[in-house]
Amino acid sequence: MKGIFTYMKRDFLKWYRGRVAVVSALVMPAAWLIFVGLALPVKFTGNYLDFITPGILVMTMLSAGLSGGALLMFDKILGFLNKFLALPTPRSSILVGKILFITGRGLIQTTIILVIALMIGATLMSPLQYLLTYFVLFLFGVLISAFATTIALYLDDHDSYSAFSTMISMPLFFTSSALMPYDVMPAWLATLARLNPLSFAIDAVREIGAGIIPSLSVILLVTISAVILGICMSVFRRVTI
Amino acid sequence: MRNTGTDAREWDGEMTMNAIETSNLTKYYDALCAVDDLTLSINNEIFALLGPNGSGKTTTVLMLTTLLHPTKGSATVCGNDILRNAEEVRSCISYVPQDMAVDIKLTGRENVRFFADLYGVENAKDRVDEVLAVMELTDRADDLIKTYSGGMRRRLELAQALVHEPSVLFLDEPTIGLDVAARKKIWEHIRNLRKKGMTIFVTTHYMDEADQFCDRVGIISKGRIAALGSPSELKARLMKDVITVRIEGECTPPHIEGVIFVGRTGDEVSFTAENGSEALPVLADTLARSGAAIRAMFLREPTLDDVFLQAVGQQEEPHGFEDAKFRIMLRRRK
Structure with a gap:
């Protein structure tokens, strides 16, 4: 447990001290929100931004x-991972520390996006709605x-790694329900979108x-997160280099 | 493919005394044999695994630090089996890889505190101050690592490794890429740790450093130990020291234990000795007493390079660059 917090703290410190990345991410x-959210002429909804x-x-x-995965890649290339693996600290805490940092950083970034959305005209929700939104984003x-x-x-x-992350990020985004509702999608896209974990979130x-x-989506998301987390933790426990 | 249960039990029973024990330790990367049937006992000493690049040094360290599973054979560190009790092994060792991995955006103190917290060290704050002082980094402890020299970074890594007081310290090429002064300092620190009772396992390809600072050396070539012993032992086994004396006038060859008269050419008389440095003054005294006028004495000691050449043979450059082999090695070393 202590190891998890220590690993997470290290990543937060490093992130905080490299400020360029905080903004660039x-x-x-933000560009999507402004240029697509405000500009796209759609007919299926009155407030496309919402x-x-x-x-x-x-x-x-x-x-x-996805960019957080590169953190482990750098730890591996630069030799940190070898040091960590030789520590008595449970190896799965390397993974959990990374998950908490990456997710925490993601939540900070989504907060900024939420604020930008509000400033350019999105509807304000209740605190409970925001709390639930954060919960779903955390799971994802x-x-x-x-x-x-x-x-x-x-x-x-x-x-x-960067080839992998580019390869999956765009297709995942475009085959999700991010840009349009299922009923205006072509049938083949709607099928894909309904299977895409991005759509659940x-x-x-x-x-x-x-x-x-959103009980069904949350149940789906909890299940799939738990399965993936379980597999990943056992991979980390057994890892040799 | 581990040893059978009975083997392992006998092993534990007999050998718990030694810090590191390996028995027929073998590692294959696909068809490439990186470590071949290694059997070693190491205890409370500075032991250097000495060999050229790709000879299996790092692979051996990776197996002993539980980062890699052996293909065959077994090993114990502090009495714990590297496969069955990996976690116990990890809690009594520290490992410093050759890459020099310290977080440059953190300060020296933060870097060491990070490891203290991971190890769950008690009184972490005091302990961190203590190891920083041991490694002579107190003045710079609150500066970012960005501003540290290579030697300081390496000392900081040693501080990280020492923070939980390990019984066995593994150092992979501890002085690679450092200047002469920094190297000397690192070795002085290593020697001090050894005096405090720590077992230190280093790999290096610097013969002179191994010769000067290590208690025992294993020369490894193509995954096999080619020679094993203390540097002086190995050199003595290889050849005796050569002493040449320039003399004026007559000389009767003296009879001194361990010194053998070889012959005389002109005014130069040659001897060989088991231990040249010690024989030199004795020989000078005896010759002087017998009435010879000594003008000069020369002593040439064999070096570990000679031992290495004798044990391994001339290192031939491979005829073709074996790309596949090289890539396997590289990949595994990450």
Whole structure:
């Protein structure tokens, strides 16, 4: 438990001291919010910004998670991981520390995106709705950061990792329900979108915004996060280099 | 493919005294044999595994630090089996890889405190101050590592490794990339740790450092130990020291134990001795008493390089660059 906190604290300190990355990670989602959210002429909703904001929040978490996987890649390349693996501290706490840092950082970034959305015209929600939104984003963050960190453990170098993350981020985003509702999608896309874990998170946040408790999406998200986390933890426990 | 249960039990019973015990330790990377049937006992000494790049040094360390599983054979560290009791092994060792991994955006103190917290050291704050002082980093403890020199970074890594008072310290190429003064300092620190009773296992390819600072050396080539013993022992086994004396006038070869008269050419008389440095003054005294006028004496000691060449043979450059092998090694070393 102590190891988890120590690993997480190290990453937060390093992040805090490298301030450029704090801002740069927000440019992309903010650009989507402003240039797509405000500019796209759509007919299925009156306030497209309110529709797309959950998608952008989840997208922020997705890119925070995928870029977070690179942290482990660097720990591995630079020789930190070897030191950590030779410590008596449980090896799974390396993973959990990373998950908590990446998810925590993602939540800070999504907060900024939420504020920007409000400033450019999104509807203000109740505190409970925000709390539930954070909960859903946290679940999704755990899922994506556990997955990304474990993939980084197995890939050889940073080039392969960034190729991997580029390869999956765009298709995942476009095959989700981020940009349009299922009923305006072509049938093939709607099928894909309903299977995409991104959609579970986006739909959940959207239902929260509409005042519905998103039980089905949350159950799906909890289940899939728990399974992935379990697999990743056992991978970390058994790892040799 | 571990040893059978009975083997392991006998092993534990007999050998708990030694800090490191390996028995037929073997590692294959696919078809490439990196470590071949290594059997060693190491206790309370500075032991250097000496060999060229790719000879299996790092692989051995990785197995002993539980980062890699052996293909065959077994090993214990502080009496704990590296496969069955990996966690116990990890709690009595420290490992400093050759990459020099310290967080440059953190201060020296933060870097050491980080390890103290991971080890769950009690009174972490005092302990951190203490190891920083031991490594002579107190003045710079609150500066970011960015501003540290290579030698300071290496000392900081030693401080991290010492923070939980390990019984066995593994250092992979501890002086690689450092200047002469920094190297000397690192070795002085290592010697001091050894005096406090720590067992230190280093790998290096610097013969002179191993010769000067290590208690015992294992020369490894292609995964096999080619020679094992203290540096002086190895050199003595290889060849005796050569002493040449330039003399004016007559000289009767003296009879001194351990010194053998070889012959005389012109005014130069040659001897060989088991231990040249000790034989030199004795020989000078005896010759002087016998009435010879000594003008000069020369002593040439064999070096570990000679031992290495004798044990391993001339290192031939491979004819073709074996790309696949090289990539396997690289990948495994990450």
